[in-house]
Amino acid sequence: MATVESVETRTPTPRTTPEGKTRGRRMSSVREAAVGYVFVWPNLVLLALFLFIPLGWALLLSFEDAKSFGPATWIGLDNYRTLFGDSVFWRVLVNSLVFTLATVPTSVGIGLVLANLLNRALPARGALRTIIYLPIVISGLVTSLIGLLLFDEGVGILNGVTRALGWGNIAWQTSGSLAMLSVVLMTLWTRVGFAMVIYLAGLQDIPEDMYEAARLDGANGFQQFRHITVPMLRPSTLFLIVMNVIWSFQVFDVIYVMTNGGPGYSTSMLVTYAYDRGFGPSRDFGYGATIGVVLFVLTLAFTMIQLRVRRSQEA
Numbered sequence: 001m002a003t004v005e006s007v008e009t010r011t012p013t014p015r016t017t018p019e020g021k022t023r024g025r026r027m028s029s030v031r032e033a034a035v036g037y038v039f040v041w042p043n044l045v046l047l048a049l050f051l052f053i054p055l056g057w058a059l060l061l062s063f064e065d066a067k068s069f070g071p072a073t074w075i076g077l078d079n080y081r082t083l084f085g086d087s088v089f090w091r092v093l094v095n096s097l098v099f100t101l102a103t104v105p106t107s108v109g110i111g112l113v114l115a116n117l118l119n120r121a122l123p124a125r126g127a128l129r130t131i132i133y134l135p136i137v138i139s140g141l142v143t144s145l146i147g148l149l150l151f152d153e154g155v156g157i158l159n160g161v162t163r164a165l166g167w168g169n170i171a172w173q174t175s176g177s178l179a180m181l182s183v184v185l186m187t188l189w190t191r192v193g194f195a196m197v198i199y200l201a202g203l204q205d206i207p208e209d210m211y212e213a214a215r216l217d218g219a220n221g222f223q224q225f226r227h228i229t230v231p232m233l234r235p236s237t238l239f240l241i242v243m244n245v246i247w248s249f250q251v252f253d254v255i256y257v258m259t260n261g262g263p264g265y266s267t268s269m270l271v272t273y274a275y276d277r278g279f280g281p282s283r284d285f286g287y288g289a290t291i292g293v294v295l296f297v298l299t300l301a302f303t304m305i306q307l308r309v310r311r312s313q314e315a
Helices: 018-061 078-084 087-118 125-137 142-150 157-164 176-204 208-216 222-232 233-248 253-258 270-279 285-314
Strands: none
Touching: 018 285, 087 125, 087 176, 087 233, 087 270, 125 176, 142 157, 142 176, 142 253, 176 233, 176 253, 208 222, 222 233, 222 285, 233 285, 253 270, 270 285
16 A cells, blocks of 8 residues: 655745845835934924025025115125225124133133032032023023123113222223123123033033042142043033134124124124124125125134044044
């Protein structure tokens, strides 16, 4: 009797080829990118409406003769030729550089010192941190009005004190150097708190073991600060320098409220000069846009230089 043997057929398991694996990874990356764009598209729309489109429009205006009335006419590089021959532009550029050099290192340095002091167990430490940080929470217009109340030559609090002491009035608004000093002081008042908070966050990340080892090696407080604190806070310092330089080149409210760029052009900055030319009596939108484009290029160049310096230090 013949035995019929049943042969079990097995379905072969498909093998994934390298091309299939590559295609699968690519599809997975596409899906992840699509999900990411879904989450960020509202921000992209806002950036396009309020940053990229206005920036492109300003660049276009810088090549045109655009006034309040009449159509804009293409003039090429004439606005830039006028700008580089404008003595007022060079003066406000120097003012911006002086203002930046006066505010950036000072605010960063004071913020570092305050952060080190308030990082210790001091009485009312929380209240002191709040008081120092409070000015940056206040509106820039309110801060500028406070500065005007302090430094106004006629009804200002400081001149009221000096008159009561028999010292007479101080020319806070009619002397160019004193006017610059007044806006620098108010700017420092608003920025020191921000620097302090950034440094406080950086100090929390420094291991206490490093300070204990330094103390065991005989390092005093200043040596610990110089060789441990400062190097470990280098990323925070770079961030603060970049942000403060951008803020300094874009300062407007405190200048406009306290001095309006005066006396003369002693406290006028690039932004206030662009505003005066673009929205002042001349209504020269093209020339104002040209100043804005130059300001954007200067800020971008400085930021790129700082980032390149940071990469070279980390390499």
